[in-house]
Amino acid sequence: EAGVTQFPSHSVIEKGQTVTLRCDPISGHDNLYWYRRVMGKEIKFLLHFVKESKQDESGMPNNRFLAERTGGTYSTLKVQPAELEDSGVYFCASSQMGYEQFFGPGTRLTVL
Amino acid sequence: AQRVTQPEKLLSVFKGAPVELKCNYSYSGSPELFWYVQYSRQRLQLLLRHISRESIKGFTADLNKGETSFHLKKPFAQEEDSAMYYCALRAGSYQLTFGKGTKLSVIP
Numbered sequence: 001e002a003g004v005t006q007f008p009s010h011s012v013i014e015k016g017q018t019v020t021l022r023c024d025p026i027s028g029h030d031n032l033y034w035y036r037r038v039m040g041k042e043i044k045f046l047l048h049f050v051k052e053s054k055q056d057e058s059g060m061p062n063n064r065f066l067a068e069r070t071g072g073t074y075s076t077l078k079v080q081p082a083e084l085e086d087s088g089v090y091f092c093a094s095s096q097m098g099y100e101q102f103f104g105p106g107t108r109l110t111v112l
Numbered sequence: 113a114q115r116v117t118q119p120e121k122l123l124s125v126f127k128g129a130p131v132e133l134k135c136n137y138s139y140s141g142s143p144e145l146f147w148y149v150q151y152s153r154q155r156l157q158l159l160l161r162h163i164s165r166e167s168i169k170g171f172t173a174d175l176n177k178g179e180t181s182f183h184l185k186k187p188f189a190q191e192e193d194s195a196m197y198y199c200a201l202r203a204g205s206y207q208l209t210f211g212k213g214t215k216l217s218v219i220p
Contacts, residue, residue, distance in 0.1 A: 033206070035210075041212065042210045043210040043213075045207040045209070095206070100161075101158075102157075
């Protein structure tokens with residue numbers, strides 16, 4: 001069974017540019033989560049989708065971040081415009097109901 | 113708000129020695145506690161959860177509500193245990209709250 005996949009694995013952009021990260025969950029998993037680890041800090045929750053609906057977006061840092069999950073399958077996380085402090089590793093996870101969350105390999109974002 | 117503290121950034125032990133990775137949490141209710149592990153060049157994966165009360169790869173963790181701790185233990189460390197270990201809490205919703213992680217290095 002394929003696990004959670006994320007694209008790209010690395011992204012280097014300049015401040016002010018736009019970046020879109022993609023996550024493909026495990027097939028059949030209605031729950032999809034985004035987390036972020038900024039250098040030196042803990043992995044922090046960003047938001048949670050149930051199918052195509054945002055269940056909880058309490059962790060989204062500001063309105064420069066926009067997450068979508070059209071059709072309840074893959075999800076995208078867009079950062080526009082990117083700032084230096086957005087650099088970090090962005091993880092996606094998926095689960096069935098409240099069961100184990102399976103994590104993707106992460107996308108390392110560097111904003112110069 | 114809930115919080116997870118892992119006081120050790122790095123823990124080095126010799127192969128065959130006992131290991132204890134510390135985790136303390138703050139939450140007023142009854143949380144679910146987890147240990148996640150990330151081996152080199154691999155993704156984050158669940159190691160164990162307190163409600164299952166099982167031993168995985170020789171590791172165990174007991175939830176101590178009085179001390180609000182969920183320390184991870186293994187009696188005899190192996191080289192393949194070297195990895196980043198994250199303690200995490202889930203309380204009242206699906207989101208996980210993570211500690212900063214402890215890097216375990218097992219010296220041959």
